[in-house]
Amino acid sequence: MRMWLMSAGLGLMLAAQSAAAGTVLIVGDSISAAFGLDTRAGWVALLEQRLKQQGFSDKVVNASITGDTSANGLARLPAQLAAHKPDLVLLELGGNDGLRGMPVAQLQQNLASMIDRSREAGAEVLLLGMQLPPNYGARYTQAFAQVYHTLAQEKKVALVPFLLEGVGGVPTLMQADGVHPTAGAQGKLLENVWPTLKPLL
Template sequence: MRTLLFTLLIFFSSISFAQKKLVILGDSITEGYGVSKEAAYPALLERKLHDSGKKDWSVINSGVSGSTTASAVGRMKWLFKTKPDTVLLALGANDGLRGVKVEESQKNLATAIEYAQKEKVRVILAGLYMPPNYGQDYTAQFKKMFSDLSKKYKVTFIPFILDKVAGNPKYNLADGIHPNEEGHKIIADTIFNSLKGTL
């Protein structure tokens, strides 16, 4: 009898964990290009959440290399079949690197946010910056795009998820674009510190 009760206790305890899902919808940075999946920031973020006592959260890495904002809604429609509670929208870097018009990227992100809110999935928007060599006007508009969207749709906003990482050779691979393992640790810290009081 005691064995049965113990088994049931373990079973119900296990299903009480990971009941909440945070999907991170991103590109190669989220995917963890150049590092192991376990060293990419989504896995590190989940570990931080669990260590802080939020063991009922699981973090799903939905990073796909080369993704742009144009893919956001289509991927959401597939991912939302898993019934996530929250989506961290971390797209836009490839738009900027390819010189996509800011208006187009903003429209794509707005459509994605509207879709998520319609599906009752909380949105966290991750801001990104472009390097200065893309021109002052473009970089300013690109940066403003994220803050404007966060205000319009009243979503949780992380101004720059690559804070302290972007442009620092110490925290990036040789390509200067993708974070190394140390860089991913900093990204995980930045996101965790932004969300720990809200999840």
């Protein structure tokens, strides 16, 4: 009887842990795809390690593709939601829209649709903001950065204002192209995300 109770208790504990485990889906571009690096050195891989170290059982699915715009992300989001049934979706898109000078209204509309579809699928959303170098002009860069703040307010979603805070524009932390962070910068990216991400897990 005692052994049965112990087995039943262990089974309940395992079931509870399984039920508590969630899925974190990251839909991004080259910044989250660890462009130019071993993917094991990217901030998403570091996030997986952090979760394990802190006792979280959440699964991380990195659906980031180098070169993706917000339109690309929106087009492939439904399949990702259906396949992985995430509890939390991190949206890290927009950088390529900005580098191509695409209309900020289009970026905002695409991200808004991604937020809505993620919520309709039962997931919370964390928006990872991006900013552009000043050479794109003050008017455009300000409007671009404001998109993320506007969406966070209107859609009531959590926001990391600038994923590359403390990294972008720092030569020693950027690859030769001046666009993608080095391996040494990936830990900083994780620290930029973690305080906002952790309460959502």
